[in-house]
Amino acid sequence: MIRQEQIWGALDKIAEDNGLSPSGLARLAQLDPTTFNRSKRTTNQGKPRWPSTESISKVLSVANVTFQEFAQLVDGNGAGRVPVIGFAQAGNRGFFDDAGYPVGGAWEDITFPALHDPTAYGLRIAGDSMAPVFRDGDLIVVSPASNIRPQDRVVLKTTSGEVMAKELVRRGAMGVELKSLNPAYEDRYVEARDIDWIARVLWVSQ
Structure with missing residues (x-):
């Protein structure tokens, strides 16, 4: 089963590969700069939060990453x-x-x-x-x-x-x-x- 941290980790890897911070990746995708901040990865109650499919889609588009490549970043066996x-x-x-x-x-x-x-x-x-x-x-x-x-x-x-x-x-x-x-x-x-x-x-x- 895919966990939230695997999705966030894949986004962090895309940011790193492009020489960006999570905030920089969000700006590149024309999202709110805080979208991928650590504070946004949990709810106010401390529960893990999923990034939205819309924000992921925008990142893949601007970073020229395919769905298959993203799936491999998340987990080669977990897609x-x-x-x-x-x-x-x-x-x-x-x-x-x-x-x-x-x-x-x-x-x-x-x-x-x-x-x-x-x-x-x-x-x-x-x-x-x-x-x-x-x-x-x-x-x-x-x-x-x-x-x-x-x-x-x-x-x-x-x-x-x-x-x-x-x-x-x-x-x-x-x-x-x-x-x-x-x-x-x-x-x-x-x-x-x-x-x-x-x-x-x-x-x-x-």
Whole structure:
């Protein structure tokens, strides 16, 4: 099982390899300079805290470190395996159960830094309908178990098999209002009865 200190240690190693302090690495990633400080690694109650997936993603991008390289830094044997399919495949039957969790044996597995979410899976983007946020070839990691809040990026599948990635504007008992990531495509409102499942996007690899 991956421990918090392994993740922090990997971030410290990336900072060291780039001749930076943890604060310097945070600045490079355009984060608050205190993001990786020792004081931020525990809660006020003294319990270990996980760095956010968003902050890790920004560090990997600016430091030009791949997910696989980061996983090796965390622990060569401790990285998780994430099932992945193409975005277009997500609309087909047999890949998800009724709750939107991945099922079946047709998924590709990839090594991925520990997300501490055994339900997470990956979708490979195809086309430009989600540009410039998600581009053709990007890998997005999705969590059906995570709570969803306004302004979260989400993937939604309709009962007719349509799959879309957009920003959640509002979610109510009658349906969800979604903002398109690509302004060339229309925003959407999907009634609750037409939603097969909706899941939060945790991470994007660009």
